Each structure stands twice: as structure tokens, then as C-alpha cells.
Amino acid sequence: MRTPTPLNEATSFSTFNYLKNNVHLKSRYFFAPINAGLATKDGNPTDELISFHEKRSGKGIGINYVGNVSITKDYVTNDSTLFVSNNMYNWEKLTSCIDASGSLAGVQVACYKSAYSLIRKWKNKNNEAYIKFTQEEISSFTNKEIDTLVKQFIDASVQLIKIGFKVIQIHAGHGYFLSTFISKTFNKRTDEYGKDPLLILKRIFEGIRAKVGYSDYWLDLRISVFERSLEENLEQKLIALDDLTKHNSLDMISQVNGLYNLSKKLMYPNRSLGHCFMKDEIAKLAEKYPEILWNLCGNIWDLEAVESERLPANLSFSVGRALLADEYFVEKSLTQRKEEINRCTFCNKCHYYSMGLPHIDCGVNANLF
Numbered sequence: 001m002r003t004p005t006p007l008n009e010a011t012s013f014s015t016f017n018y019l020k021n022n023v024h025l026k027s028r029y030f031f032a033p034i035n036a037g038l039a040t041k042d043g044n045p046t047d048e049l050i051s052f053h054e055k056r057s058g059k060g061i062g063i064n065y066v067g068n069v070s071i072t073k074d075y076v077t078n079d080s081t082l083f084v085s086n087n088m089y090n091w092e093k094l095t096s097c098i099d100a101s102g103s104l105a106g107v108q109v110a111c112y113k114s115a116y117s118l119i120r121k122w123k124n125k126n127n128e129a130y131i132k133f134t135q136e137e138i139s140s141f142t143n144k145e146i147d148t149l150v151k152q153f154i155d156a157s158v159q160l161i162k163i164g165f166k167v168i169q170i171h172a173g174h175g176y177f178l179s180t181f182i183s184k185t186f187n188k189r190t191d192e193y194g195k196d197p198l199l200i201l202k203r204i205f206e207g208i209r210a211k212v213g214y215s216d217y218w219l220d221l222r223i224s225v226f227e228r229s230l231e232e233n234l235e236q237k238l239i240a241l242d243d244l245t246k247h248n249s250l251d252m253i254s255q256v257n258g259l260y261n262l263s264k265k266l267m268y269p270n271r272s273l274g275h276c277f278m279k280d281e282i283a284k285l286a287e288k289y290p291e292i293l294w295n296l297c298g299n300i301w302d303l304e305a306v307e308s309e310r311l312p313a314n315l316s317f318s319v320g321r322a323l324l325a326d327e328y329f330v331e332k333s334l335t336q337r338k339e340e341i342n343r344c345t346f347c348n349k350c351h352y353y354s355m356g357l358p359h360i361d362c363g364v365n366a367n368l369f
């Protein structure tokens with residue numbers, strides 16, 4: 001792979017500028033949260049992980065997200081997952097290398113609290129059993145357990161802000177704890193946390209804002225818009241998004257699709273779904289709620305096509321696999337060098353957990369980190 005010259009004002013045709021709460025975003029293209037499986041046993045970033053993120057910072061990338069950081073050791077998804085603890089090292093090195101390269105350091109705050117083991121297979125053979133199991137599990141949590149989780153989300157987020165992260169993304173997508181808890185399919189509780197399934201999120205946001213205010217960082221929510229199929233009725237989801245925007249605590253909302261334990265097809269969309277297939281849906285929301293920065297994700301591989309259309313000023317894009325395959329994907333795309341892009345072939349080798357591999361790998365990029 002030839003190393004392109006660095007992106008600068010003269011070579012870039014993208015003129016994006018977004019300033020809010022003292023945080024200045026210079027590109028609408030982000031590196032999506034990716035759990036690379038490159039954490040130490042005590043939940044800290046390895047040098048390989050730092051290099052993985054450094055490679056995908058600057059280069060026309062607005063936010064570089066560190067994916068799947070568990071609120072505590074108890075809720076990790078596997079034993080090479082990052083987690084927040086009172087023994088955090090190497091994190092400032094990670095945030096400062098992202099910052100020095102010219103991107104905002106983002107972090108995804110996650111929690112997988114379930115006795116249901118994450119499936120390795122692409123599809124669950126018994127969706128109904130999974131749904132029933134999760135409904136019963138969510139109903140079984142005591143109020144005290146939920147209040148403790150809320151506190152752990154708040155404390156972890158505050159700790160990550162202090163370490164230097166500028167964008168705190170609460171992970172309520174993909175079937176993680178918050179994702180199922182806020183979904184009417186799974187949350188059948190009859191108490192206050194069931195009557196308003198979004199209450200848990202509101203308490204987390206309010207708690208973070210009460211401790212660190214509104215300045216110098218953004219609060220972002222990643223949420224699965226479609227859960228099971230792209231054909232499903234979005235009415236409930238749109239009501240929930242409306243409620244969340246009116247709560248006035250979010251700076252950003254980031255779309256994903258799919259639930260890990262139902263089907264990974266929507267989480268890692270097939271090429272056949274087409275380029276940027278969520279654009280119309282999310283652009284509509286961006287027009288309707290201009291005070292929020294909206295982010296869409298999935299199959300973004302042609303930035304010339306994206307830029308050729310009129311885009312709401314508050315619409316942004318997260319790129320996963322295209323940036324795994326080529327860390328210069330955004331830069332090459334924005335400087336008319338798309339023929340030089342090392343393309344993702346949709347070979348699925350990066351899904352290390354499903355493939356039984358210890359950490360991330362890529363079928364077309366031998367220098368992933």
C-alpha cells in the first residue's frame with residue numbers, strides 16, 4: 001500500500017466544521033467503535049491497540065472511537081475486552097496519540113450483563129428462546145441492581161472524560177444490556193423502569209451531566225434502530241428517539257442495527273444491502289432534530305457519492321471495515337484518490353470472536369495495528 005501525503009486544507013474538498021460545548025469537530029467521517037480484542041488481562045490498552053487507533057486518527061477522520069469499554073470487569077464480553085477500573089494505565093497514551101494526530105478521542109461505554117452467553121454463530125437457531133430468556137432476566141433485576149448499574153455507567157463515563165476522551169458514547173445497541181433494557185420487546189417490567197424503559201438512560205445522562213457539566217466533551221448514544229429486520233415498523237423507535245432528544249442531555253445520536261444474539265447480519269451488513277443504506281432514514285432525523293449531531297453507519301464505501309449529495313450540516317458517518325482494510329480510506333476518498341484504496345472484500349476475517357481468534361485480523365491488511 002502506498003502511503004499518501006497527509007490531508008491538508010489545500011487537498012481536502014470536504015469543508016465540515018461543527019463546534020459545540022467547546023468541542024470542535026473537523027470532519028463528518030469517523031472511525032466506528034471496534035472491539036479489537038487487544039486489551040491486557042487487567043482491561044487496559046496494549047501497545048498494539050494504541051497503534052491500531054493511532055493509524056486511524058488524523059487522515060480526515062473526525063472522531064476515533066475506542067470500542068466496547070466495559071463499565072467494570074464484571075460485564076466484559078470476553079477476556080481481552082477493555083474495562084474501567086481503579087488500575088488504569090496506558091489510557092492517556094491512547095487519548096493523547098488520537099488527539100495529537102488530529103482526531104477527537106471517543107470511547108464507547110458498554111455493559112453486557114446477562115447469563116446468556118454471546119453466540120459465536122452468525123444466526124441464533126432459537127430466537128424466541130433468547131427473547132424469553134432475556135425478558136425474564138430483565139424482569140428479575142432488583143431496583144437496587146439497576147441503580148448500581150446506573151451509578152457504574154456514570155462513574156465509568158466520568159473517569160473516561162478525566163482520562164481525556166472528548167466523546168462519551170453510551171452503548172445501547174447490538175443487544176448489550178442497555179439495548180435490551182430500553183426495548184419494548186425485552187423490557188416487560190411493571191415498575192418505573194418498565195413504565196418508562198428510557199428512564200435508565202435518562203438517569204445515566206443526568207448523573208454524568210451533574211458531575212461534569214456540559215463543557216469540553218460530548219454525550220453520544222449508540223442505539224440499534226432496526227433490531228431484527230430492515231422491514232420492521234419503526235414507530236416505537238421513533239417515539240423513543242423523540243423522547244430522548246427532548247430530554248436535552250444528548251449531543252449526538254449514533255445509529256446501528258441488529259442484536260448480537262439474534263442475528264449479526266444487520267450488525268455487520270452484507271455488501272448486498274448496498275452502499276450507505278441507512279442514509280435516508282437518518283438524514284430525515286437530522287433534518288427534524290437539528291440540535292443533535294446524527295451519525296449513521298453501515299456499508300459506507302464511496303465518500304465521493306456521499307459528498308455529491310446535499311447533506312444536513314448535522315449528519316455524520318461512522319466507517320468500520322473500510323477503515324480496517326485501509327486506514328487512509330477517508331483521506332484517499334476526500335482527495336480524489338479512490339482508485340488507490342485497499343478495499344474491504346467482506347471476507348469476515350475481522351470477526352475474530354465468531355472465528356475463534358484471539359484478536360482482530362484482516363484478510364486484506366497485514367498491517368492492521
Ligand SMILES: Cc1cc2nc3c(=O)[nH]c(=O)nc-3n(C[C@H](O)[C@H](O)[C@H](O)COP(=O)(O)O)c2cc1C
Nearest residue numbers: 032033034035067068297298299300319320321350
Ligand atoms: C471486528 C469488528 C468489531 C466491532 N466491534 C464493535 C464494538 O465494539 N462496538 C460497536 O458498537 N460496534 C462494533 N462493530 C460494528 C461497527 O462499529 C460498525 O457498526 C459495523 O462494522 C458496520 O459498519 P461498516 O459497514 O462500516 O463496517 C464492530 C465491527 C467489526 C467489523
Ligand code: SF4
Nearest residue numbers: 344345347348350363
Ligand atoms: S477482514 Fe475482511 S471483512 Fe473484515 S475488514 Fe478486512 S477485508 Fe473487510
